[in-house]
Amino acid sequence: MPRSSPTPARARVRAPAGRPSGASSGEADASLEAARAIGRLFDRAHDVVLTTHVNPDGDGLGAQAGLAAYLTARGIRSRILNADPAPRRFGFLATDAVPLGVYRGYEEDGLAATDLLVILDTSVTARLGAVAEALPRVPARVCIDHHELREPLGEARLVDPTASSTSELVLRLLQALGATLTPEIAVALYVGIAFDTGFFRYANTTPETHLAAAELCRHGVNSEDVYSRMFATQTAARMRLWGIVLSTLTLDVGGRVAWMAVDRARMIETGAGVEDLDGLVEQGRQVEGVEISILFREEAPHLVKVSFRANGPADVNALAGRFGGGGHVKAAGATVAAPLAEVIPLVLGEARRALEGADAIAEAGLPAAEERRQLERHGSNEAP
Numbered sequence: 001m002p003r004s005s006p007t008p009a010r011a012r013v014r015a016p017a018g019r020p021s022g023a024s025s026g027e028a029d030a031s032l033e034a035a036r037a038i039g040r041l042f043d044r045a046h047d048v049v050l051t052t053h054v055n056p057d058g059d060g061l062g063a064q065a066g067l068a069a070y071l072t073a074r075g076i077r078s079r080i081l082n083a084d085p086a087p088r089r090f091g092f093l094a095t096d097a098v099p100l101g102v103y104r105g106y107e108e109d110g111l112a113a114t115d116l117l118v119i120l121d122t123s124v125t126a127r128l129g130a131v132a133e134a135l136p137r138v139p140a141r142v143c144i145d146h147h148e149l150r151e152p153l154g155e156a157r158l159v160d161p162t163a164s165s166t167s168e169l170v171l172r173l174l175q176a177l178g179a180t181l182t183p184e185i186a187v188a189l190y191v192g193i194a195f196d197t198g199f200f201r202y203a204n205t206t207p208e209t210h211l212a213a214a215e216l217c218r219h220g221v222n223s224e225d226v227y228s229r230m231f232a233t234q235t236a237a238r239m240r241l242w243g244i245v246l247s248t249l250t251l252d253v254g255g256r257v258a259w260m261a262v263d264r265a266r267m268i269e270t271g272a273g274v275e276d277l278d279g280l281v282e283q284g285r286q287v288e289g290v291e292i293s294i295l296f297r298e299e300a301p302h303l304v305k306v307s308f309r310a311n312g313p314a315d316v317n318a319l320a321g322r323f324g325g326g327g328h329v330k331a332a333g334a335t336v337a338a339p340l341a342e343v344i345p346l347v348l349g350e351a352r353r354a355l356e357g358a359d360a361i362a363e364a365g366l367p368a369a370e371e372r373r374q375l376e377r378h379g380s381n382e383a384p
Contacts (some may be wrong), residue, residue, distance in 0.1 A: 190217070
């Protein structure tokens with residue numbers, strides 16, 4: 001029979017060293033209670049499985065590896081199990097004690113002995129892939145995520161959409177628990193923060209993010225080495241693929257939208273993997289005048305993955321939501337069940353409407369989505 005779980009707790013988690021600007025005493029109290037709820041679950045756990053979304057990225061993997069290192073140091077058996085393999089460039093996050101594992105099945109992976117399942121960087125059951133089958137069979141669950149809460153996953157939830165990354169949230173949690181930051185923990189969390197901020201270039205990079213990175217650097221991070229591993233070392237297949245896909249770059253909506261497309265034949269031709277597309281959609285928004293960049297990737301004859309990035313006021317989280325996806329105001333994605341030739345005009349039509357909506361908001365003198373998010377973060381009552 002499943003063991004009893006604590007009352008659900010959900011809060012923004014802040015580092016205990018000081019109250020960030022705009023954070024109320026109520027938020028600080030809620031943060032502490034959320035950390036305590038997680039801590040109580042850790043105290044009772046003997047076997048913990050950590051998982052993240054399908055096609056795991058640097059943030060999900062960094063958060064997993066950092067938290068697993070902390071739990072292992074406490075003598076708690078920790079395993080990383082994801083629906084899909086980790087990209088090669090993040091292989092250095094694996095250790096002999098905690099490899100970056102791929103989920104085989106509840107019985108095959110011996111999850112009957114698991115006390116706690118920690119879900120990182122998503123709050124959507126469907127995004128867990130095959131691992132989702134384990135959700136109702138594990139005694140307790142924790143969700144740590146920096147996306148808008150989509151589903152009430154977990155008996156304890158640490159969710160803060162204003163955080164740069166889930167790895168930054170894990171750092172705040174460990175600080176609240178009084179954890180000792182080892183170099184292993186620090187490097188893993190730094191990788192996650194660096195990945196989701198584009199090495200501190202994107203709009204989600206806040207003063208708190210820089211402070212978090214500085215703290216991690218004080219505990220053994222070599223930022224030059226991390227950058228080299230993550231961004232400065234490329235395979236020949238990746239370079240060939242980028243050349244082909246960049247040649248498809250097309251401007252639409254008067255140059256406000258840039259889009260590129262890659263089909264399965266091109267992936268096979270170059271010998272590239274899905275991970276080799278990481279960062280490609282960012283190239284489109286570097287084009288002068290572009291406000292929305294879109295990358296279409298054919299996964300199957302009637303299945304297309306669409307990645308969105310925004311420069312201007314358009315909310316690509318809402319845009320992706322029109323196709324059942326989501327993410328952040330400036331970065332989001334969706335999967336559309338239709339042929340590539342049908343998906344492209346369909347999505348471009350919605351992108352055009354998204355820009356028209358952003359224009360209407362601007363003409364009315366209302367804050368754009370990103371501005372509203374910042375106002376809400378600092379407790380302003382001026383946001384509509």
